[in-house]
Amino acid sequence: MSLINPADSVERQNEKLLQIAQSLMRRVEQKNEQSGLAYQQFERAALLETQVRERTRELERTLDLLQDSNARLEVANFETETARSNLTEALETINEGFALFDTNDRLVLSNSRFCRDLVDVEARLVEGLSFRDYVSLISGSRFLALPEDIQPTDWATQRMQRHGDEHVVFNVRLLWDRWLQVSEHRTSRGGTVILQTDVTDIIRMERQERDKMRDQQAKMLQATLDHLNQGVCIFDHNQLLVGWNKKMDGMLAPPRRRAAIGMEFATLLDRLRDDLIFHDGFDAEHLSMWADRSIRRRPMAFEVSRASGQIFNVFAQEMPDRGFVISFTDVSAERETARALYEMNEFLERRVQDRTQELGVALEEAERANASKSRFVAAASHDLLQPLSAAKLFISSLPDKVDSPDALEVIAKTETALIGAEQIIEALLDISKLDAGKAVFNVQQLGLSRIFGPLRDELSPLAAKKGIELRIVDSDLTVRSDPGYLRRIIQNLVSNAIRYTDQGRVLLGVRRVGNCAKIEVWDTGRGIPESDQRTIFQEFHRLDAVSSEAGLGLGLAIVERACKGLEHELNLWSQPDIGSCFSVIVPLDDAENTHPAQQIPTSRHGKKNLHGLLLMLVENDPQLATAMTMMIEGHGASVIHAHSAEEAIALLQEIELVPDAMLLDYHLGSGQTGTEFYEAMSNIYPEIPTAIVSANRSKELKDTCKRLSLRLLEKPINTDSLQGFLDQIPLAQYVD
Known part of the structure; x- marks a missing residue:
């Protein structure tokens, strides 16, 4: 109950409040207990009135909010019903059967096409139906055509097992050869959406296409079989x-x-x-x-x-x-052929046996004839040498008794002819001894300098007469061989090189190969075709039979037989119009293996003496290659020149030598660069000092050379830069 009537005017309410305030003041001034208690009750009543008023206003605001919420809820319900109606109408417009199960696997919504073909189940699919009951109804439908070995309970169990997957698609066969494709999807809230699509026409069409394809394949298979x-x-x-x-x-x-x-x-x-x-x-x-x-x-x-x-x-x-x-x-024809071949083989084997016996007899006769020939040659050679020696003595005494220049010239020519005949007879005698196996080899310690020095004095005039440079690199290596035969081998090889070299040079040197010394004779002569590289070691075989300098062709025959008897390996590399290299591998003396290799001194001009070094030059510019070759050889080194990477590899494989250094042009042709060629060669011959020659000044090439530790010589070639590279080459294995 309020002390002031809210319906009163503001003035009336103020008047009442003043009266109440005055009355209260009088009560306070009286100060008696009864009046104080009354004031406390009044004060409590005023406070309660204020609280009641606040609660009333809050309830009024709450009521307004409730009314507003009810209005909004009514609008939302209307919109929900509208959306549900629209969804139902939309689901009815699609051709597939549709059903939605909530998170509790309860049926929430479905259209009229869902399970429409299962007439005995369609009416029992009501809202709130559990998914398990739905599967049980489907498995028991009489319109579901299950395989003969599958029971409804088994089908239902398998269906529930697949229900746990996120996405499931499978086909279901119905009566009257109809098919449904069932697609089950999981929603984001954990519900389940099922779509049922009639795929009868598609399956029947696929079946027809499959049958047609199978029929075509059968026809193709039959045609293939008939073709066999x-x-x-x-x-x-x-x-x-x-x-x-x-x-x-x-x-x-x-x-x-x-x-x-x-x-x-x-x-x-x-x-x-x-x-x-x-x-x-x-x-x-x-x-x-x-x-x-x-x-x-x-x-x-x-x-x-x-x-x-x-x-x-x-x-x-x-x-x-x-x-x-x-x-x-x-296989009748094959078996008949095999039988005929067997009979023919038997016949041929008998013929071969008969022929082998005949050849055995002929071989014995040839061996006897060859032995007789060797004995005759040995006897005839010995008998002929004596009168020749006497004739030489008589001829040598004539110059003191004859003063005519013409007569002296005739005497000199006669003496030369007699010396030539004597050499031929000695060669025949050596051949006969080697063929008969009666050659006696006295293998001993032998210093190669004992052979190289006299050969230089003996053959240098012959080379100078032809205008050929003969260079013999001396060596103090000690080998084990027969002194006489080894000297004869080297002398014949050098003499042949001079004889068949029209211009250029002939080089004799030694290279260490493990515990052996490889004696090499290089020339820039005519070269030997590959077809003749075996036949040149036969007696009386000459490549240039017309030339007066060709001889009788016994020198290489003696070399080949002597090397075979001494068990020295003999090798040949040659290329027409380029030159040849004959090499003989002789074992080093055991004491020689403990001797340290001597160092090659520098030249008097302060530049390094490249005496004995072998350099590989790969350069396709002939003029530049010639100039570089002349400069390098001017310091005592030997140069092998190749125009391309393929030619360089072929040369190294044939001569079986490892170069001491390489000079490579950057552009080698065939799409290969000098750096790529170096990397390929490093796998075979590691740690060979190499320089790249190129006019390319790009940073990429410089970085590549730096990475591979290669020296880059820029074109045009600077003499000092080339000399600097040559000075860095380690000393060769040749020994002075």
């Missing part, structure tokens, strides 16, 4: 004949194809048993047991024949579906 030269029989997993090709019709004469199709293998084998003869211990029982095996059959092959003489090679093999294929190949 072998007869082929095909049996299915039940051992029933399902087809053969035309070749079989004329092979074993089985029953007609139409009558035979579907015939069991055992029945067909019985009908053919009397017409077939099995070989090598194989019979029809083995083939029947192979076909009846329950485990995997291994391929097998055997031969059969007919009474008419035809022979067939039979091959049986299992197919993936447990069927099998048997092929028959007519």
